[in-house]
Amino acid sequence: MAEIQVEPIELYGLSKKQQIKTLFSKIGIVGCGSVGQNIARIASVYGIEVVFIELSQEKIQEAYDQMSRVLDQRIESWGMTQSEKKAILARIKGSLDYNDLADCDFVIEAIRSQAHEERKINERKEVFHRIEEVVSPECIIGTNSTTIIITELSSELKHRERCVSLHFFVQSPEARVCEVVRGLYTSEDVYEKVKKFVVMVNRLVIPVEEAAGLISIRLFSSLLNEACEVLMEGVGELPDIDKVMKIGFGMRFGPFELADILGLDKMVRWMDNLYSEFGKTKYKPSPILKRLVRAKRMGQEVGAGFYTYDENGRMIDNAHFKTFNV
Structure with a gap:
């Protein structure tokens, strides 16, 4: 009887170099505030592995807790199951080490905004440099910024052609649209890959030429300022102005509701940036916005803005607008 030869099956497997890696099988996110969490959830829902970088274990845990709460709302209102929630969170990993981004196909900078615009730009440039130090030359580097120009952020990198800007809509996580911005150095190949x-992740691509504010923030800033002007003139009361835009024009949120969701401090920074960029008074933040920010009424996240909210972000009072004295 012939001797049976046994050979290890590993000899016939592909080596890591030979294995074909699916594009965007893993992405990285630097900063996991509301924007980073939104991107992480969206990517994970569609089977993409996500690693996000934060500054401390406390912030990592906070991000997980907030994502878990959002998914619980999906279970309650959208029919998601507990097993689906577990699978989504299992694909998301928090880390303090930039080296964990090394095998990502795409890394998106989404750090929290800072009060001073120049400091924010410098901080984001530093993030871009740290990303470039650890990822492969083929990895795409992006930012979710709306008012900072991607060409400026990428101008000092070795591979500037792989940088791009995109804008996911955090005010409505179910909004299936994303603005995609090509910088001065962005290659056609990278731009097409980002659109893919x-x-x-089941979003409609909106191609946008590089400009501060893109389409979304420029339009909404003007709308919010005009809504504030109507309120100050006494033409209508705050909740009624929101109702006109929601019921009359089919908006999901009125301008004051949406500003609270985005964050009034963020709106003021965006509008200051637009006013500095274009010099048009329609972008200059309304006195009402500045007054609320000075009073630390930043919006839904802190429980008070134009409206007030409970610990779950649900509106609980819409009468305090009568206390405005502008």
Whole structure:
């Protein structure tokens, strides 16, 4: 009887170099505030592995807790199951080490905004440099910024052609649209790949030429300022102005509700940036906005803005607008 030869099956497997890696099988996110959490959830829902970088274990845990709460709302209102929630969170990993981004196909900078615009730009440039130090030359680097120009952020990198800007809509996580911005150095190949990524996560690509504010923030800033002007003139009361835009024009949120969701401090920074960029008074923040920010009424996240909210972000009072004395 012939001797049976036994050979290890590993000899016939592909080596790591030979294995074909699916594009965007893993992405990285630097900063996991509301924007980073939104991107992480969206990507994970569609089977993409996500690693996010934060500054401390406390912030990592906070991000997990907030994502868990959002998914619980999906279970309650959208029919998601507990097993789906577990699978989504299992694909998301928090880390303090930039080296964990090394095998990502796409890394998106989404750090929290700072009060001083120049400091924010410098901080984001530093993030871009740290990303470039650890990722492969083929990895795409992006930012979710709306008012900072991607060309400026990428101008000092070795591979500037792989940088791009995109804008996911955090005010409505179910909004299936994403603005994608090509910088001065962005290559056609990178731009097309990023558009494929947006389609992969079931979002409609909105191509946007590089400009502060893109389409979304420029339009909404003007709307919010005019709504504040109408309120100050006494033409209508705050909740009624929101109702006109929601019921009359089919908006999901009125301008004051949406500003609270975005964050009034963030709106003021965006508008200051637009006013500095274009010099048009329609972008200059309304005195009402500045007054609320000075009073630390930043919006839904802190429990008070134009409206007040409970610990779950649900509106509990819409009468305090009568106390405005502008």
